[in-house]
Amino acid sequence: MHEDLLREFVAACKPEEPVSPEDHRHFDFDAPELRLRGAPWRERLAQVIRLASEPTAQLVTGLRGSGKTTELRQLQRKLQESGRRVVLADAGQWLSDDRPLETEDLMLALVLALYPAGRPDDAAEWVREYANKAWTFLASQVELSGDVEGVRVQLTTDETVFERAAKKLRGADGLRREIHSLLADAAEASRRDGEELVVLLDGAEKRAVGDLHERERRSAFHNHWFGSFILSGRDLRPPVHVVYTVPPFMVRRGAELAANFGSELHFLPMVRVYDRESKLDPVGVEALTRALFKRVPVEHFADEATPRWLAAQSGGYFRDLLRFVTEMVYQVGDAPQFTRVHAEAAVSRIQQSYLEALVREDKQVLAEVHPSKSFPDQEAAQLRMDSLLQGFKMFRYHNGSAWYDAHPLCWAELGFAADLPSWEHLEELRG
Template identity: 30%
Template structure:
């Protein structure tokens, strides 16, 4: 068996001869087209509309949009997925659809938590709602023809600071700075000033109902302004909250802070306008109401491990959108191109970000075409990070059971903590056919330690499932 995990990743065909080194400028251009951390807009020529192929179990833009389009009352949705699965692209598609004058004609407010929050520290309801109010105010102002920067001095935001100042003298000093014209606002301070952030949280903790009522009243007034513009209402899409993960030392309290505000129906996050929040993937298995929509991987193998050709075809298209076919022939060799892409698709487990990241790694090589032995070596190296997470988890017998059963069942606090960590680190991947199921990342599938679950793991009574 190959050390990569699956025995049939790589065929034995190796193209004869080598091409001259690729021209540097061209190589550099291709390299920068393969940034795995760059979210693509729906109109980006590198973007692939995956869901017309049925390889993720649903058409996800439609799935997310229909509840908001059909409901006459405000909807609160939770959405998650591993980083790099196309979640942000789906949210941008959703924003375009919901704002379409021929459809729901909503004024769409898109917030990127990565830009406005410190995602390495614990989160609080005050952080989320203050930013919701600020960004909604900004977008309404822009729609009215105003300047987005005036949101810091417009009435809703000034009233928020006035409310905070009445209950805390120190926070009032920040409010005075804003009144004096300084461009200092809650958005900047919540991300960069832990003292202000903590003080705001303490004020809200003493008066949670009053704070929530204030935000709701202001949002209703902002929606009335949207109606005057001919919009049917407002929808807020709060993206990137799924990136809340803390550091190696703080990931658990950070995740627990997210659970506190999103669990038990997320009562304080339900708004008088439509809203969608992304949440950390590890929370999806803990949530009952509202249900969490989880963006799955591209299915390259089915639950029984059989090759799913449609999924491999989608990965092939994804690769060709990043690197043109002539360049791919040069990088992999024309006769071996199909097999090389198939090997990458199977190793990735249908994880789009892994495919793009691996392309980046291969473009860093100095010799082309990439033969079977070189590709296998690079796949193995890329899998080292996943195998390290498995060893560090201390839950190898439990993970062996996940591999065998394709279910995420935990029977102890240790297993629940391991599940959280392994989901957050992409070791466990989620899929959707008619039913949801999980599998381990292919790079750990061949580990000897996962070959057979321990007797204790086999006999454990399930407590909680996907």
């Protein structure tokens, strides 16, 4: 294949790149005729906001690369079409990886989410008023220098400034009252302007999870996340509609979150390519291949079974499907099309990265999960849930109710190689 074409494929298949609903590469796995992830949580989130008589705070999660940001962009469009003003902000740009999360970090992120980028003079009148109020509050509380525009730039570009500001806020008296008052004023001003205000705070779930720390230190990071929403949840329920993205390990304490924060935790499942009996779902496989063809057209595959086989190996994790294709790009050389040989070599390489991180305790738990499709209820197994989800070795699906499975790339290692589909099966498969 020509280098220019391969370069296009690499650019089109970036695993970490969120795709907006307007992007030609977007594929809606939750379309009514598919429903491959159960009932779309964007519809539930929108319904809660539409039917609420007062501001709501909702929690969503899912594995990295599963499509949360794309879902939130679809939610944004859905709410905007119904006459709401929706602010989608990346909280990940403000939060640190090096220290446990504090409630004040998220409160400050909420303030910055509504703070206009660029010159406030270019914003709506009520946004300019909010920016001036927020600037006055921040300048007085944390002694930041600079004008209205400069304060936001400082907090966004210099992580240490944000940390210092959040630390100062932790010692402030009446912090919740002041921040809630700021946000209430913004919500009321937007309402007077004819639009109900909604804040989608994305990206926070990628930060402060302690992934690279040893177990005890990582548990401390996780406990801070739980504490922010279970113990200090009132601080994070401001007088404006908010949707937070949170780390997937929080599903382990979903019942406590619902009881104490007052919101169910919505988990974005994988695309369903297998059913609960580990049989291929033809509709799911076909959908994944059609989504792939939006990035790498069908004529670049030597036969129909190759993209289907890749889809089956991904377990419905579209990020891994893109990783497979990217690896094939590096292997194809002068061959005119991607073949089964390229597919097998690419999958083998990605599979190795999973198996190298698969410790004995993981194997023991996953060997129970795969046949039962449920997570073991023993306490020791529950402690493995965080690392299995965070490490993408275990997926969550939804088909009437939630269920789990090991990543198909681990099945052979767990002793379930017979459950993997053959090339012959994929040749005959029809969606």
